[in-house]
Amino acid sequence: MTTTIKDIAKRLDISHSTVSRALNGSSLIADSTAKRIRQTAEEMGYMHSAAARSLKTNRTQALGVIVSQVDDPFFGEILRGIEEVAQNNEYSIFMAASQHDPEKERRIVQSMREHRVDGVIICSASLSQAQSKQFTKYGIPIVVVNNQSAEDYRYSIYHDDVDGSRQVTRYLIGLGHQRIAYLGNSASGRTNWERISGFQQEMAVSNLAVPAEYIFGVPGGGPENGVKGVAYFLALEPRPTAIVCFNDMIAAGVLRGLQDAGISVPGQMSVTGFDNIVFSEFTSPPLTTLDQPKRFIGSEAAHLVLKLLDVKFQEETNQEPIVQILKGKLLIRQSCAPVNNLP
Amino acid sequence: MTTTIKDIAKRLDISHSTVSRALNGSSLIADSTAKRIRQTAEEMGYMHSAAARSLKTNRTQALGVIVSQVDDPFFGEILRGIEEVAQNNEYSIFMAASQHDPEKERRIVQSMREHRVDGVIICSASLSQAQSKQFTKYGIPIVVVNNQSAEDYRYSIYHDDVDGSRQVTRYLIGLGHQRIAYLGNSASGRTNWERISGFQQEMAVSNLAVPAEYIFGVPGGGPENGVKGVAYFLALEPRPTAIVCFNDMIAAGVLRGLQDAGISVPGQMSVTGFDNIVFSEFTSPPLTTLDQPKRFIGSEAAHLVLKLLDVKFQEETNQEPIVQILKGKLLIRQSCAPVNNLP
DNA sequence: ACTGATAATGCAAACGTGTGCAAAGGAATT
DNA sequence: AATTCCTTTGCACACGTTTGCATTATCAGT
Numbered sequence: 001m002t003t004t005i006k007d008i009a010k011r012l013d014i015s016h017s018t019v020s021r022a023l024n025g026s027s028l029i030a031d032s033t034a035k036r037i038r039q040t041a042e043e044m045g046y047m048h049s050a051a052a053r054s055l056k057t058n059r060t061q062a063l064g065v066i067v068s069q070v071d072d073p074f075f076g077e078i079l080r081g082i083e084e085v086a087q088n089n090e091y092s093i094f095m096a097a098s099q100h101d102p103e104k105e106r107r108i109v110q111s112m113r114e115h116r117v118d119g120v121i122i123c124s125a126s127l128s129q130a131q132s133k134q135f136t137k138y139g140i141p142i143v144v145v146n147n148q149s150a151e152d153y154r155y156s157i158y159h160d161d162v163d164g165s166r167q168v169t170r171y172l173i174g175l176g177h178q179r180i181a182y183l184g185n186s187a188s189g190r191t192n193w194e195r196i197s198g199f200q201q202e203m204a205v206s207n208l209a210v211p212a213e214y215i216f217g218v219p220g221g222g223p224e225n226g227v228k229g230v231a232y233f234l235a236l237e238p239r240p241t242a243i244v245c246f247n248d249m250i251a252a253g254v255l256r257g258l259q260d261a262g263i264s265v266p267g268q269m270s271v272t273g274f275d276n277i278v279f280s281e282f283t284s285p286p287l288t289t290l291d292q293p294k295r296f297i298g299s300e301a302a303h304l305v306l307k308l309l310d311v312k313f314q315e316e317t318n319q320e321p322i323v324q325i326l327k328g329k330l331l332i333r334q335s336c337a338p339v340n341n342l343p
Numbered sequence: 344m345t346t347t348i349k350d351i352a353k354r355l356d357i358s359h360s361t362v363s364r365a366l367n368g369s370s371l372i373a374d375s376t377a378k379r380i381r382q383t384a385e386e387m388g389y390m391h392s393a394a395a396r397s398l399k400t401n402r403t404q405a406l407g408v409i410v411s412q413v414d415d416p417f418f419g420e421i422l423r424g425i426e427e428v429a430q431n432n433e434y435s436i437f438m439a440a441s442q443h444d445p446e447k448e449r450r451i452v453q454s455m456r457e458h459r460v461d462g463v464i465i466c467s468a469s470l471s472q473a474q475s476k477q478f479t480k481y482g483i484p485i486v487v488v489n490n491q492s493a494e495d496y497r498y499s500i501y502h503d504d505v506d507g508s509r510q511v512t513r514y515l516i517g518l519g520h521q522r523i524a525y526l527g528n529s530a531s532g533r534t535n536w537e538r539i540s541g542f543q544q545e546m547a548v549s550n551l552a553v554p555a556e557y558i559f560g561v562p563g564g565g566p567e568n569g570v571k572g573v574a575y576f577l578a579l580e581p582r583p584t585a586i587v588c589f590n591d592m593i594a595a596g597v598l599r600g601l602q603d604a605g606i607s608v609p610g611q612m613s614v615t616g617f618d619n620i621v622f623s624e625f626t627s628p629p630l631t632t633l634d635q636p637k638r639f640i641g642s643e644a645a646h647l648v649l650k651l652l653d654v655k656f657q658e659e660t661n662q663e664p665i666v667q668i669l670k671g672k673l674l675i676r677q678s679c680a681p682v683n684n685l686p
Numbered sequence: 687a688c689t690g691a692t693a694a695t696g697c698a699a700a701c702g703t704g705t706g707c708a709a710a711g712g713a714a715t716t
Numbered sequence: 717a718a719t720t721c722c723t724t725t726g727c728a729c730a731c732g733t734t735t736g737c738a739t740t741a742t743c744a745g746t
Contacts, residue, residue: 002481004732015696020734030694045480050458051394051403052732055701060394062437062458070426071419071638073621080414083440087447092454094405095438097426104430111435115393115405137388138345223625252625259627278416282566282595284602284627295414347702358726363704373724395702398731689746696739702731709726716719 003044011040023048054116063305064094064117066108068124073277074247074294078123078145081298089306091118102128109134119305124148126189141308145301148189154321155308157301159328161191164290165198165244167330168272171288172242173206176339177270180208181240183229183250186217192246195274199244214240221246226253234261241269241339248273248280248289255283255335266337276331286333293326300324346387354383366391397459406648407437407460409451411467416620417590417637421466421488424641432649434461445471452477462648467491469532484651488644491532497664498651500644502671504534507633508541508587510673511615514631515585516549519682520613523551524583526572526593529560535589538617542587557583564589569596577604584612584682591616591623591632598626598678609680619674629676636669643667 005023009016014033022029022037023046029037054060063086067075079095086093094117096108109131112120119141122132126148135142144156172180182199184192196215203210216232218225226245230253233240245251251273255265263269265285273280273289280287304322307313348366352359357376365372365380366389372380397403406429410418422438429436437460439451452474455463462484465475469491478485487499515523525542527535539558546553559575561568569588573596576583588594594616598608606612608628616623616632623630647665650656 006732016733017697017735018695020732021695024734028694033694047453047456047481049398049732051398052701053734055392055394055398055703055732056734058701069423071416071423071621073414073416073419076414076416076419080412080440083413083438087439087450090454092437092439092458094435095426096430096435097423107430110390111433113390115435138390223622252622255627256625256629278414279566279595279622279625282599282622283625284598286599349702359703360705360727361725363702364725367704371724376724392702395731396704398702398733399704401731687746689744691742691744693742694740697737698735699737700735701733704730706729707727709724711724712722714719714721716717 002049003046004049005046008037008041008044008046011044012036058116060116060118061090062092062094062115062117063302064096064112064115064120066096066098066105066112066120066122066127068098068100068126070095070097073279074275075123077277077294078298078301081295081300082121082302083298084295085299085302085306089302091306098127100126105131113138113140118309119143121145121301121305122147123301124191141305143301143305143308145297146191148191155304156323157297157304158323158325159292159297160325161194162198162201164274164292164328164330165195166202167328168244168274168288168290169199169202171330171332172244172270172272172336173202173208175242175270175336177242178208178339179214179238179240180210180242180244181214181216181233181236182210182244183226183233183246183254184215184217185219185221185225185246185250187220188246192217195246218250221249223249223253223256226250226255227257228253230254230257230261234263242271242336243269244272246274248275248277248287251280251287251289251335252283255285255287259284266335270336270339272336276328281333283335285335288333288335289331290328291331292328297326300326345392346389347392348389351380351384351387351389354387355379401459403459403461404433405435405437405458405460406645407439407455407458407463409439409441409448409455409463409465409470411441411443411469413438413440416622417618418466420620420637421641421644424638424643425464425645426641427638428642428645428649432645434649441470443469448474456481456483461652462486464488464644464648465490466644484648486644486648486651488640489534491534498647499666500640500647501666501668502635502640503668504537505541505544507617507635507671507673508538509545510671511587511617511631511633512542512545514673514675515587515613515615515679516545516551518585518613518679520585521551521682522557522581522583523553523585523587524557524559524576524579525553525587526569526576526589526597527558527560528562528564528568528589528593530563531589535560538589561593564592566592566596566599569593569598570600571596573597573600573604577606585614585679586612587615588617590618591620591630594623594630594632594678595626598628598630602627609678613679613682615679619671624676626678628678631676631678632674633671634674635671640669643669 006016022034144153273287276291365377466488487496616630619634
């Protein structure tokens with residue numbers, strides 16, 4: 001049997017309420033008795049029952065984190081940021097992957113409601129509005145990271161994809177490129193639009209034309225789609241001299257495709273990635289990419305939920321939406337070069 | 344207020360025990376009333392209180408997963424395997440990263456004990472014996488995945504690293520290599536030893552000598568260590584013609600180092616990885632590596648804890664240790680070639 | 687020595703469930 | 717019509733905490 005607060009009380013011939021207070025550091029209890037209690041609690045291997053406690057307090061000290069895929073290295077880093085601040089604030093995390101499956105989403109949301117998580121962080125999972133309402137309806141605060149759906153959430157952390165995409169494009173333009181193509185991921189919503197938009201804005205600033213066929217979308221964010229995309233662009237006439245890719249995975253596929261086609265990077269074609277996932281440094285050539293502060297995004301998201309959970313905050317504030325937009329930084333490596341032969 | 348079982352009872356002018364039974368599908372309740380109850384439960388947006396329930400039942404339907412790093416792509420895939428079967432069996436998962444920090448480990452173990460997780464899966468976190476005893480002592484079953492420490496656990500899932508390493512080495516020998524070096528990760532315990540051991544065994548089978556300086560250890564599993572390692576091997580005389588790397592990350596670093604040194608792969612040097620993490624396919628050249636069934640390892644681990652939790656199993660069995668050893672498969676890509684100029 | 691205030695502790699109810707046992711209501715058997 | 721039996725429901729307690737309130741012990745001030 002696990003030892004309870006009452007066991008300790010009995011052993012010390014004391015009321016269990018005293019034990020409870022002592023263990024929670026109440027100032028009501030005399031130092032001497034508090035000390036004795038803590039000591040025998042230790043001896044008996046006592047451990048709080050989170051269940052019993054949260055039954056009374058309506059707090060579980062647990063956060064729910066919903067991610068679309070755990071094995072996506074991008075989420076891995078965000079998760080790390082979240083986990084770190086959760087841990088530092090004595091919160092545990094419930095993790096679940098939706099895999100873009102509505103039925104799984106339903107079950108995840110249900111399970112998290114049953115466990116009465118104090119708050120929820122949704123990572124790029126395009127969770128349906130209906131599901132997320134299940135939380136807000138019952139007063140469970142939600143923070144959304146890099147929201148993909150068009151729906152608006154009150155509290156969210158974004159990466160500034162427009163700005164990031166502009167940085168990348170500007171760099172390429174600075175290298176003298178004029179025929180720049182964009183390879184997007186149609187399966188991704190808002191993120192993709194904003195990256196396209198940033199690309200177009202920056203091109204427009206420099207009065208560079210973007211023919212419609214220079215913007216292409218592939219149906220996913222994996223490397224295999226980069227291979228597809230590059231095949232498309234190579235068939236174009238005139239051919240672009242640089243390709244801005246939706247993310248690093250796709251860019252890796254593009255590099256592979258170009259190599260197979262015997263086109264040297266960056267000699268004959270410049271390529272950029274996006275996100276700076278861990279291995280983008282080890283493609284060949286190393287990928288010039290936009291370093292998105294993933295871990296920081298995660299930790300900010302966690303800080304935000306915790307803030308929403310803070311009683312002081314709940315009272316004082318007018319409950320205005322909080323949206324935090326973080327900027328990334330261009331990371332220049334070796335996949336881009338100046339155009340040598342202008343058209 | 345969240346609606347409780349009693350609210351439903353009151354609304355239907357019925358006892359709350361009847362509601363409880365109906366909602367748990369007890370056969371005692373008449374179909375007609377059960378139906379009415381389920382329906383109004385739905386209407387009122389009722390959701391079980393996991394806390395209250397587990398207070399009575401001593402079951403939380405939650406598993407703890409301790410990992411050393413969430414953002415390691417290797418663990419990401421294992422996690423996915425775990426998460427999938429947990430979800431399919433109505434279990435939630437508590438995730439925490441130890442970061443190799445003993446203090447964090449302590450807090451994680453405490454938190455999981457407080458939350459009374461039904462079982463724990465430890466992934467390559469070299470959790471101290473003292474901490475893991477905290478679980479077993481209180482009857483919480485543990486399954487260990489790829490245990491690094493020398494300590495023995497009753498239930499564990501291993502990858503057969505000896506066999507994997509032999510497969511890789513045999514392949515290289517088959518290509519005609521005779522001077523083969525091994526680049527290990529000294530920070531990793533058992534895994535590293537076994538991979539070295541497999542390497543040596545296979546070399547011995549073919550009567551090939553392994554000079555002491557051909558086995559080198561770097562202090563970590565990241566790519567930067569691959570760069571270090573390759574510098575060491577290149578200075579050797581005679582130089583090896585192939586390098587067997589501890590894992591894909593290190594191999595990626597080796598590829599980078601070789602490229603910087605102007606040595607072509609696989610023309611002048613063959614390189615192998617280990618694990619087959621997602622991007623090993625996108626290094627240049629694509630890495631020949633040992634495909635470790637990571638997702639499967641994860642799902643097997645989850646199945647094993649669930650089995651340990653099963654009452655039937657607990658009764659029937661003589662409680663013998665269960666150790667499952669899974670074999671990986673050599674994945675031939677383009678980082679290895681036959682030796683052209685034998686010494 | 688008595689009052690009043692303060693510090694420390696105990697009592698008991700509640701949180702939302704599950705479940706053994708008793709009870710009620712029929713239906714079936716005698 | 718009385719008995720037995722089965723089906724369905726309710727009663728009441730327990731799970732391990734927290735917490736408002738009452739109670740006791742302690743002590744200073746008159």
